[in-house]
Amino acid sequence: MELRALAERVAEKFPVRERDLRRTFEALLTTDNLWEVLDLTDIPIMTFCEIWEELAHAGLVEVSDSSLKLTPKGRELAASLEITPIRDFACPRCKGRGIEIELLKEVAEKFKAIASSRPEAIRDYDQGYVLEEVTVARVALMWQKGDLAGLNLMVLGDDDLVSVAASLTGAPKRVTVIDIDERLLDFIQKVSDEEGLKIQVLKHDLRYPLPEELQGAFDTFITDPTESFKGMKAFLSRSLSCLKGPGSAGYFGFTRREASLKKWQAIQKFLLEKGAVITDIIDDFNVYANWPYMESMRAWKHLPIRVLPQKEWYKSAHYRIELLEKPGPDTEVFPLDLYDEETATV
């Protein structure tokens, strides 16, 4: 049997390559847990569901006892293709991020205490926050790279509370956060008042360009955009527009759990066209806490089994860019519906 033929059949609906099927087999040889498989394959969930259906149809995989399994026929195929389990070489100390947060222990502890009473993630704004240790690692990374100390930081959308962790270090000159969610803005404002952090908290809808006084005013941005291409463009256009110019830097998370590499390529082209250069892409840097509205995900009803995850599985790569040229004026309005099938995943 040829993986290529199978891949071509799936590819009629979703962009999939022979490699993706191979990786799926590797993952199924490594674990029988759906969410671990989704984590390991690095394929958009909807594409994975489509792959699973084809493989099941071909008698290569099956669900048994709420577990994903290769059938004997599937195992035979894997062996004939010299497919073996995935080896995990992620550093156990930094979880593969490369960043040591032990040096920010006090900040990390204080941040954890503050975050314990944060507003829960809600679907209205496509929220889903990263683990507290990730937020602190993001801050450490910015500091190390010379993008934090003595500089103006803009956080666009902040359910991860980066503004709080960054301010707790005392390193930045000024921290500004914009968000559309008043629960979050109120929470950050309250923390800022109580801790004397002087965070500038502003309400803004990222479908619209930033107010003029925020454009060209920051050394660094950080954001965690929604995964649709239009949404991504909206978040990044606003983000780039807030930067002062050449030498300013930006950070954002981008996942392969929902976005295809085709979309990755489109985003990379967009960034380069805007005068940016990509300096870092750290895979699986961002690990997200499981969010309470899992069952209303678009992919939910397509999953091979509908069991809630017990551990974190949703991760994203962490990008860093630097501006080499001015990105040009940002005027486009994005009439964006986060749940529009067309603008959504893949």
Added chain:
Amino acid sequence: MELRALAERVAEKFPVRERDLRRTFEALLTTDNLWEVLDLTDIPIMTFCEIWEELAHAGLVEVSDSSLKLTPKGRELAASLEITPIRDFACPRCKGRGIEIELLKEVAEKFKAIASSRPEAIRDYDQGYVLEEVTVARVALMWQKGDLAGLNLMVLGDDDLVSVAASLTGAPKRVTVIDIDERLLDFIQKVSDEEGLKIQVLKHDLRYPLPEELQGAFDTFITDPTESFKGMKAFLSRSLSCLKGPGSAGYFGFTRREASLKKWQAIQKFLLEKGAVITDIIDDFNVYANWPYMESMRAWKHLPIRVLPQKEWYKSAHYRIELLEKPGPDTEVFPLDLYDEETATV
């Protein structure tokens, strides 16, 4: 005093931004060792030399006792700009690479023993190899990503001996290495024979396209190109041409010690145009052993002080790409002189 005015003066000769001067001050507040400063600033050496001259001319820096120092005037300026020392948050276990090689202990030990009698790096081919632990980490990374086990690996230029370390794992299906340096080819062939590694060893000059039988034949490539734009394009064109097609992956090191971000941007555009997407850029992944011909570097005579480095300082980022489309035919011949001032650094 304005950093911008200083930056503009340097920029008449080399692309430099206010940020680069800020980073230079940060580095000089962190260490007085020339090579550590070069490591920390992430500015091409020639640009750094130019910056240093301007700063010295302005009375902001000086050399004293073979050390780089800020003058009192320089310190005052740094303080007024809220410039502080660089914070190092690199994970001490994996050195910021995110990769654990402890799991490949036996391979690593055997590889180290083999590499101890390797041919020395020579200037003729712009050689300079990475530490043994880095070569092993490169192999671990490929394995983890599903780019090694059961697959065909091509190593283009192998003073780092990746072919040997990869073969020692027993994971790949086939390992091929091409190089121009007969000393290296003989060494790898000898090791392969002694250890029964079955490495395919071929002589080839990367200024010319690959022989037809090597084109479209590999799942994964790894290379460590020279830093000139033409050299980079030559290495990467050959590398991409050896891949089977969509889903194939590639790895290469690219530095900021010699190449400007402008060149980074050009290389990224080139990769995207060729149908690739960048999936990982891991900063400072590659650490190079100091090479014996340091004093014949182009930058040597421009350095503020000419002392040899005591520790490793030359690092590069490790890129991973995946192909989404076929890169198209590779026919261009690059009449490349590695030491041509025009094609060389910046």
